Amino acid sequence: REASTRTYLQFTNTLLRIGQFYDAIETYARVDTQDVVHRHQIDETGVRLLKEAILRDEIDLVNTRVLSLFEPAQAEIAVYRAVYELCKEHPFSDTVEHIGAIRSIARLHPRSDQLLLDSITILIEHGFLVEGNPEVLIQLSDGIEIDTIRESAIAYIIRNLTTIGVEKRSRDFLQRGIGLASNIQGQRTRSEALFAVIEAASLLAVRQSDLDLLRRMRSWSTSLLEKEYATSAIGKIVQGMIRYALTEKTPYALDEAGRLLDLIDDPALRQQLMERVIEAYVRVGCLRLEESASTYQSPDFADEARPFQQALALIREHTKPSQVSLRIAGAIDIVLQYAERSSAANFFVPLTLFSLEIDNPLERDAMISRIATGLREIVELLDSTDPYEVLAYLLMRLDQAETSTLIMDLACQLNDQIKDPYTKLSGMATLADLFMRQNRRERADQLIDGILVRLDRLPYRFQRVLILADIATLIVGADEARAYECLERAITVLPEVEPDRASFVRVQLVLSIVSLYAVNHNPENVPRAMAIVEGIENPEDYIEALIAVSNMVRDDTGSCRNILRLVSRSIEAIPNPYERGTALLNVIPIAELCGEHSYVDVFLAEVDRAMKRINIPFIVAVLKRALVQRLIAIAQRRDAEQFTARAIEVARGIEDEDVRYETLQRLNQDPQQTVADSTHAGVIDAKRKIRSGEFSKNLIAAIDRSLHVVPDRALQAKYYTELFVAAKEAGQENLAEKLLRSAINAAEIIRPLSRRVYVLGDMALKVFAAGDEIRSSDIMDMAGEAATNIREFRQRDQIFDELSMVIKVMQELRV
16 A cells, blocks of 8 residues: 555656646546655645646635645645746746636635735745736735735835835835735725835935925825824834935925925824924024035025024924924034034024024023023123123124024124123124125114113223224225214213223224224324323333334334334333333334334344343244244345244244244254253154054153153153144144143142242143143143242242243143
């Protein structure tokens, strides 16, 4: 029996191989299908017969001659395997040509619907939709009797079809998907299928930069759905447009998305999507700002501001009044996220735009303060803690301030919120100047009229003079008569100015007169200015004013010589050698322009004497660097090589190595440093390696060892500070801190105290110049403490004068 079964099975397989299907059927009918020993071979041959029957459309034959021989469970497995393997292993053409046979044999399976669904799945997984017609799979799904399963199969076909469309960047697949959706009667399943198409369309629209595809999705999909599901489809299209807008950084897609929201009847869904559209406007605006920071910026800032303005308008229109401030705060949070990772100052325009729309004054003040918190440099520059002043100043400094109506209007609104009356009027004057440059004369005149009306409300006389001087300078080109009226009014108030401000105010008034002279060359301005100068008591202010007046008398030899004589006499009264040296350097160009070469020689000699009275090397280096610039300017004007040679000699005599190196490089001279000894050579080599990133722990350890044996603590501190500067420039913060700590440790034990103060002052300036203001301040505190401990009062006063020079230089370096 077992032998006969094996023989019949062999004959059957042989007949199948040679194409004798019907003889194979008859032979197989003689097999004992209950033979346990050959059960596997029996099943395998039965499946082969079923697959061949599908290809010959002989389902009824195999049902009566083969399946009838099997037990129910055995027949169930055979049918499933035959269909599944045919779909998986045979060419797609076999499936296409015998869809009817596949459906017929599938009906013989007790779970025929699941079998057909699995067949569709395996065909799709093996790429049928890429090569074949999806209608074939629809025909296959027609054999599924349960509607929900059949429609789920069609939805599955559509989802995979659209995925392929995205991968191949072909909208034909998406259009086929839309067409296939008409085969689904259930609205829920149809909508899910269409949602997949819409999702794919949004991805494809982004990849192809084609918003029209999403527009067509609306007409295609909504025509196939009832109103309830069509609303959801529109929601999906809106989400696709949001994705497109964020990827392409275009607000126009959001404009269209906003219009589509009017078609959604569900208030909750419409509000939810509106909030997403608003957020997308803000993010698109930020992305465009990031991009424009390195490319093109519109002169009026209109393109950059539009997404933020649209977001603000939608917040106002679609948010409850009690929630508006909260929504605006959310928008500001988004902008701040982008601003923190960008160096573009333009982000402060939308931040201001949103903040000023907060109705509650306390909430608005808090938000403006939060935004201004990160602007420490401007706060220090203005010496103001008013966040409105800080932001107004920043906006007025933007490149587009002179051409953008929006930026100017925002700056005006910020300026209106400034609490200090003088600062507010001063800001109005600056804004009026910018409006004039924009040819918005009417707006500028309104501001000037407002300033003049409020002028008498200022608490101090000096403030009125300064404002009037600003206005005179501002309007002289447009309205000369009114400018001189403001000037005369300022001069009238001048005698009543507070004594501690008198000198400063007179200088500013002289500068205003010089500005007026530059416009109309009115000869009366010279005696007018000189009369004001005569009332200046502070020598530094007196010299500054005379230097300004010299610009009006440059062609008058007698007047120019007289001013130089007055300046020379005033400089002698300046006790501080740094301020004296600075004043002399400032007046040298005037003497040179007036042709008074004898004065130039005298002033140069006086600069040398002033520098010899300064004990802090870095301050001397600053003066020598400025002196080199003056000497080069003289050399170029006179075409005299001796001044160039003198400039080089001065540059080589700069004690601070970094300043000397930089100055010589600018003179196109070899900055090669003179090596004092092996320790100095090691420091120079270490600085080079730190800057180039070649340093190692062993190198730093070797430098430490060599510097610790240097007996002169001041020299030790000097070398460590130079290494600190190198590490700071290289961005090696941890190394820089270690080196600075070593420098401080060396300086802390220097005796006498006077020398310690000079060393600490020099260190403080170098650290400040390297960009570390906090550590520089700490070192200055140490210097002040050491100076306080000096008992001899004359020496103590002299040392405090030197520290005041350090502070003066720091202020100039900051500016």
